[in-house]
Amino acid sequence: MASDRLIASQKTSFKNAVDIAKKGTHCGMCRFDFLGSGICPAGRKKGFLAYWPQGRMELIKQLDSGRVKPTDKLKDIVKSCNLCGICDKQCNFTTQLRPEKVAKALKEYVDKLDNNEFQNIPEDDILRGLREIVGEEWATNDPCIISSYTFTIIPRDSELDYYIVMPENTEQVSRIIKYANKNNIPFLPRSGGTAFSAAAPTVLAKGLSLERGIVIDLYRLRKLEIHPESCTATVGAGITMFELQKEALKNKLRALAAEAGAHVCSNIVTTGIISTWGNRYGAFADNFIDLTTVDDEGEIKKHSDLEIKNPYSTESGFTNLSLTPHSIVTEAIVKLHPIFNDEEIVLVPYNNLRDAYRLLIDLGKRGIGLSLAVLSRKYLAEFLSPTLQISKDFDYVCKNYLKLNYVVSIICNKDDKRIVEDMVEYTIDHSLMKSLILGAPRFSSLRESEFMKILSEEEDPLKAIFAGPMRKHLEKALDPSPEQVAKVFDEDLQDFFKKVYSKPEMTDIIWLHAFRILPTRMMRQQMFMGPGGAMWTGDENHYLNWIQMFSDLGDKLNIEHSLGFITPLDHGKFAYMEYDYYYDHNDSDECSRISKIVVDSMEQSLVMGKVLTILNYLFKGIYRKEHVLYPLAEGISKEEQELFIELLETVLGGKL
């Protein structure tokens, strides 16, 4: 009887673990130490994704669905985890999930299996060849390990006909590619997998994934050297943006950085690093001094080679689509930028987008500020709030009482700050932002308060709260403190989060802008898709109509949506815009609707013209911005529109 109860509880535990795993969004934040709590020792030692919390979560889903059967390697995967709990701290900070429960459930699952239930996967000739290149330990055909790469390079419904190989240097990457070609096996590099994980539930999965063959996991290329004298860094393909930024900061330098978990080299290739610092620091080929690449014949090249064919140009127009990188960047020498002693953050609140957009583009054209962006209310609420419910309430308060819908965020030096303050009536300063971070739970609880009702009756609630007499009342009501934020986390993690929120960087908006550890919180609603692109800023109405088109598509297809951010590029002549859709990636109907939004928004963007869509951005990062953004794309003709639809049908395998 006791044994039956034990089995029942184990079943529940496994089911709960699968439910947790299904909410996982493959953000990869468990693969670097962004909270100072250390990182998963098993993952660090063994490398393959199945040994990381993210991979274990995928693996348990695959075991549960029957897509993969237990193998001998599964025992090693389970044994390697010492239940240290680091993953719970990291994952809870961003998405409130508890991956350690998944690790425990996997241990229980393996413990109750008989030895004869584990498959032995023999080495085949291809694997033997790969192991000769990288060493026995770093190449595998084990289905349990392979399945952990589902959603981040392997599509959900494919056969597990793959090899995973982890080279440690450029020469090994070259040899793997030559070997793959000789044996006619397709291959694709994988870094953080974050870009693909956003596309995986959508119609883009087929085009962007590897259908079978060799996954080249670049995690082991971990060279990272800062060169303070030249303000550069040498970065291997396994290094994340967070890791680069952390080392740069030690030398009082800053990298142009994408979100924390993105790998530097792959982000350079994929989108040329889209960041709010792009107007000052650059975009596309502005980001690097030199690249070491391996082309699809396995030839190693450097951009600095004298006899290389021009590597910086690309074709323009809507047919420049590319669904995979033209070559693998194994190492980059990237530019770093000085950090000034007098840097400050200024936030200008708005209730309408047009005014916020005007200020942003004006500042961009004048060259004011280091980081410039319009952030939407939803974006701000997601970033600042420690839980999903708090972010929803935070959003509600901003929308219904404060009429705070957009913020222009400006990081600048003191001189620029004075200019900005002369241009606007009032701003949100760093001190108030700090209070909003440490007082987010209280701020959210104000949704039913008399204070907010009174405030909303003011002629200009924003002015009253940020520049008027109400500010001191708000600050008092927020009662900001690390203790207060920590209370919203699970009880056993509260002490840890109190320490985290006591760190100065957690309330330093400049640090948060540079290290970008908060965007993953957008995944708390399970998944987001952020189409958009760059558009010429010369015609304000054209730009705002473009944004409205994304909003209309969200309404039409009944998917929660919001503007993400807008940031200027190339001295304000262009501005990148991300529009976000939030959905459940386990719901096939919602996935279909997201897919329709991706395709329709791209088609309508091309018809509108003067826009470079996110799909046109893909894999253009190593080229010069002058080649990518210019000439300005005119709207496509009716005939071109038909050709575009035909092309999409070819890619998608039929009508959507």
Add this chain to the structure above:
Amino acid sequence: MVKFLSEAWIEIGKNYMLEKLDPVNDLKNISTSLLGVVEHIPPNDSTMNFYLELKEGKLIEFIVNSGDTYKGKEAIYEIRGNYGTYKSILQGEMSLGIAVLKNRLKLKGSKMQALRLIKPLDGIIVSLREITDEF
């Protein structure tokens, strides 16, 4: 058994296209020429190419050569890829369009013009798929 890139493949392919493909409906009256370069052919890792020419939807020439250039005529388009990619296309696992977008096939020539050929070329690929049963 018709082996990919063999003399028999060319002959049977030619006859099949002439008999089964309608110049107007299937091949849209296109006039074009295409050099397909096939690399990494097993077992010796060799390279071959095939040259295909159409005039107003009618097949004019379909030839196989060794090496990566066909000296006889200059093609308007060149597509280059490895043997495995061509095999995937002929076995229906991958479309021509996605092979180009995934950089598995490198295209030389105007992409915009090439887009207009995707549909008619799909007809030719289906023909070749019908007759190719050995790789």
